[in-house]
Amino acid sequence: GLSSTRAAELLARDGPNTLTPPKETPEIIKFLKQMVGGFSILLWIGAILCWIAYGIQYSNDKSSSLDSVYLGSVLALVVILTGVFAYYQEAKSTNIMASFHQMIPQQALVIRDSEKKTVPADQLVVGDIVEIKGGDRIPADIRLLSAQGCKVDNSSLTGESEPQPRSCEFTHENPLETKNISFFSTTCLEGVAVSIGVLFFIIAVSMKYYVLDSIIFLIGIIVANVPEGLLATVTVALSLTAKRMAKKNCLVKGLEAVETLGSTSIICSDKTGTLTQNRMTVAHLWFDNQVFVADTSEDHSNQVFDQSSATWTSLSKIITLCNRAEFRPGQESVPIMKKAVVGDASETALLKFSEVILGNVMEIRKRNRKVAEIPFNSTNKFQLSIHETDDPSDRRFLVVMKGAPERVLEKCSTIMVNGQEQPLDRSTAKAFHTAYMELGGLGERVLGFCHLYLPADEFPATYSFDVDTMNFPTSNFCFVGLLSMIDPPRSTVPDAVTKCRSAGIKIIMVTGDHPITAKAIAKSVGIISANSETVEDIAKRLNVAVEQVNRRDAKAAVVTGTELKDMSPAQLDELLANHSEIVFARTSPQQKLIIVEGCQRQDAIVAVTGDGVNDSPALKKADIGIAMGITGSDAAKSAADMVLLDDNFASIVTGVEEGRLIFDNLKKTIAYTLTKNIAELCPFLIYIIAGLPLPIGTITILFIDLGTDIIPSIALAYEKAESDIMNRKPRHKKKDRLVNKPLAVYSYLHIGLMQALGAFVVYFTVYAQEGFRPSTLLNLRVEWEKGYVNDLEDSYGQEWTSYQRRYLEWTGYTAFFVGIMIQQIADLIIRKTRRNSIFQQGLFRNKVIWVGIASQVIIALILSYGLGSIVALNFTMLRPQYWFVAVPHAVLIWVYDEVRKLAIRLYPGSK
């Protein structure tokens, strides 16, 4: 190998053995982007207008107040804070992904200074000699110097699902094809920019007022109309959900994916590992002419089949002995099903199966010492081993064999029934075949087992067996039984599939497996429901040719990759449209993309699972790409919108549920946020039209939007689902938007207006009690705002200085603010549900709502009584009784909404 110094030199020359990371947008650009999107532009305009307004004021009158400057600064501050917040959120979610990548730093065993050393894979340099053993990830592009039966999984690069043999011969010009080069799994994908677009409306107002007045008016309108806090709340709500989903093993990369997930209408799922447990498990046994079912659940604990028969004793012995798989040492405390095993999938399944039923397998094997063995190979299709028996009185050797059932049966002349050897006659052979076909038809891998006791006189204890010359009988065995294995579905999957079905989500299975296996799994998890048939099933039932069956009669379809290849897009569309239960078998990863595109042509929101590099195009094309966290390649993970940490299909459904919930809750949040916009906008309109002293100031509005309302609107994200969330059809992404007409109309024209009126009542109360009755206030605006009028008469003939009026105006702001705040509490409570009564949902189930309400009140109290003396904030200390003026209106809002909900429940069609 290289010397360390030479390696260091090369490392310095060539750089680390890593792929150049995709070029990232500079952080500052990302940051600035957050500052100029959507509402931010509007607020910037507002801020600049403020400063311009001050400029005009200042040029007219040097002593003009600094209010506009304060306001402009506050607006700018709001934009910057929101931007910083959004940037921080995005950076955080990017970091989660980054940390995920680095969870398993790759190590390589390298020979340097003539010693084997473990170094991080990125420290490898040209000329290093690397040792690789089974299960390692290839740490770099390497040339094999020596290899023994080495096979590599190139699937992440080429999509070949079969492991490719690799040796030291140079076999092909193409580096991809030649056998002596293995590749570092590559990934080169640009990052996904996170951006949340929020709808907004601009009301442009042009009125023939003084430039200055209309500028200030415009700013007020802008500030009143822009839900400043919405971006922050939506981001927080989504990240809360993302966090909750991460706990449930769905890692969402972009926040908008959370929301898209809720609208998913088709899930294209892989089979292996996602729907199934990704390990062979014994599913059925056949002995004594009977089929027994074995427990295939994740922990295998409940093996209930009849184990009293003597045949089972023999069978279990063969299973135990004719097996080369072994547990890796040092796992005594690990549950059996989780222990690591050296051996192939079937043998592992058998080993674990027998370990669960019989106990210490290794001990049994030790007692029945193995004297010779023929390993399984594809020409023999059987495996055979010869053992001493653990019965001291029995000196015979036991030959045990397992293999493809038909090959095993060929070698048998007798069959064991209830522990007794019987000649293998036609009827028993027929029974065998029936059982074999039945189990094979379930898509299971079937193995046959037989044994033979060698006569002690012919084969004494000292007899030397030679597996090459086969100096022992290999026929006239006694057939003992069949055993079938399958990669069983995860136990949570059937429930998840049922849930999807009731949620109107179509599940399409896409697998590289054999159609029969695929169909069997699809049936067992419910992707193909129990009573639906494929075209082939119908043909078989009616006993007619497949072509004669009306394709539309079949609900289910199993389509192979070859069939898919020959299909035109129109045919695929027809297939997808006419069959509700579809399984694609023997498909290549490339075909997944075709399927996804087909689904998207149906106007569906498609979620696709994938793990290999080849799945990346499909993952990117899909509305929601879901990568597997355990088996997935880095390329798949970076192309995906979501990573399933446990590779479990059920987690996707959880994700969908969370997505729907957050969509519902965001709707509530937005409805809550939009409602008060009317209450904030009306004052400005009334101010201009009716000439009242300004009821609420711009800064006060900001305190509602960014102060009292923030926590309550986030609290709505914690709202539990209204019962029917997974019984609804998926939302139509284009038609059923977050902000739709009914929501806007109801928020603005109903509740919003009631709220505005309620707040005006508080405003009028304050003014009237201080001396200005509404009739006096009308058209008072111009006189009111004249700074030199210091003896303005009120309704009682009292005279007010301009500062006294200003102070009263601020009291009015505070009163209006408190009015809105009190009614927002009612708004918050009614927004908890969209259809159910509050009493059905439970007032106290969502504790966070109460935190929100408390925060609202406390913030308002602090603003009024704590900061009431700070002039720039325009808050004053309000008399305690004014806090309660709006309460009847809040109750009115609540009652009104309850009546609406009742109407909706009584006449559900109208929603």
Add this chain to the structure above:
Amino acid sequence: DDQDEVNQNYLADEEEEAEEEARVMVVPDLEEEEEEEEEEEKEEEEKEEEESQTQETGSAWWQKWQIVNEYLWDPEKRMSLARTGLILVIYFFFYASLAAVITLCVYTLFLTISPYMPTFTERVKPPGVMIRPFAHSLNFNFNVSEPDTWQHYVISLNGFLQGYNDSLQEEMNVDCPPGQYFIQDGDEDEDKKACQFKRSFLKNCSGLEDPTFGYSTGQPCILLKMNRIVGFRPEPGDPVKVSCKVQRGDENDIRSINYYPESASFDLRYYPYYGKLTHVNYTSPLVAMHFTDVVKNQAVPVQCQLKGKGIINDVINDRFVGRVIFTLNIET
């Protein structure tokens, strides 16, 4: 289409019900389907019309009547087509009832507020001060020899003092004893009498002897009044006094000021004020400052303050509470 039918049933039921509010609830939802439905209806209408044309002319009127009738009320669908109208009506009722609720609220609220006495007066206290003549600015710039520069002050003062004419005061108001409050017990809504404040009290500044209020001689009169506040009473025995001095600069810039009435105070008999509804002819008491010897040809900032118990004249934010600042710049 099931959904629509439910909607229609609902609407139909609604019409039978009087429950206003419940009706409104579904309106936003209905609106979306509205247009679609209307199109359907129009199509139907057209069909009907085609049919009617093929029939005899004798029944044409009947046909038309039926169409109109169906337009208004389709018995099969149990819905009215004049839906836009209906929705407008529903909205009208909704807003009308809202307005009613609000009016009721405001009305009941106002029942609790007396029209004679303001509920609270703490925002308007302590009293502010204002001067006359007043023309948008507190800078008195005028040239003695150019009447055009001061004529508007004279006009303003004359106009202001019309209400103080002796004849008018004697006719409307009573001569009440000085040095004590003019308290009028009795019901809130009873009309109150007001004390006389005659123009002649202002002597040299009354404009009676010198119709130019001293402006023509460079000795301007400026009247000062205290803002009215319902129920405000100065401390007994210690009437509120007015005192002026140079605000910034040399104190000798103003060598003498004559006050009228000579006490330079607001007599107690003008208090309390009972509000404009009952205290109709109340005339605010005045104090005239006659700046008889002020430095000419330079701006002199003057501050006039109220002095007395319970009077505040040093609020930083409000330069008109208990004091007033103006500049005199008399050119010769």
